[in-house]
Amino acid sequence: MKTISRISQFREWRKGISGSVGFVPTMGALHDGHLSLVRKSNEVCKHTVVSIYVNPQQFAAGEDLEHYPRPLEKDLDKLDCFTVDGVFLPNNDNMYPEGFSTKVYEEHLSKVLEGNSRPSFFQGVTTVVAKLFNIVQPSHAFFGEKDAQQLAIIKKMVTELNYPIEIISCPLIREENGLAMSSRNAYLSDDEKKVAAHIYLALQEGKNQLHSGVRDPQIIRNSISKQISAQPLLKIDYVSVADANHLSEITESISGDILVSVAVFLGKTRLIDNFSYSPSSNK
Ligand code: AMP
16 A cells, blocks of 8 residues: 655556556545445455545635544554555645645535535535546546535536546445444544434434325424434534435425435534435335
8 A cells, every 4th residue: 555645756656557446535534434435446446546635625714624633544554454555645735835726616516505504615625626536547436425415516527527537426324323424523522422313313204204205395304403403412504405416405395306414513513414315216
């Protein structure tokens, strides 16, 4: 497993690799969610490259850039259990040299949900992912359904900017109590993690209602909101029932595929979770 920080050195190393290359971009503090992407890449591709980079461009002022966990040695140990050919560990000077001013942004999907709450977030994501794609030149890239909106935006970017890369979506991995795995869960105490699991339980309740035939999106939103609000430590940012393709809120009766998603604060920690639902298969 080769670890490389410099872009020029990575490019040289990349020239020596042929066949399919699976790419797993991460911000590190790796957990089983990230590792499921690496496992999938090992299944699908001849080679696997992982990047670990806490991208400052996707953090707004006052967010947790400074405190974001960076346990690099532990991360590398975890990756050692898989077949990882290269780990790309760029630094800010490499990625954004002084005077850097070229941005990649998507104009529609990135305006709602996470984009509404964190206005510069997706521009930071699409810019760094575009750069990483150009540097790594993968044939496949693996993204988690944990960040469903990000996945939709990356898929759109790859199609619209003609990247010859297949985007593979990987299921959301949860803790035993249902809490969606996230590097930010490291900010939570054990007691807080128990409280945070109610986000999942609330979503499950919404899903059960859909399974039993409820089609009024507001009933689903209200039910999820009520359950989350029953936990005094949880503060809702949004509860959304949106069209799965356009991510616009559903106002009429649910008839097509939807994304049900939430963002919730537990103290200063912002947690997101979601599920997809298709009325045609009732799944
Ligand atoms: P991050 O390090 O948070 O930027 O995430 C890197 C990649 O791992 C993204 O594609 C995420 O969607 C994915 N990921 C993070 N958490 C999970 C999870 N619990 N299950 C599946 N994928 C995840």
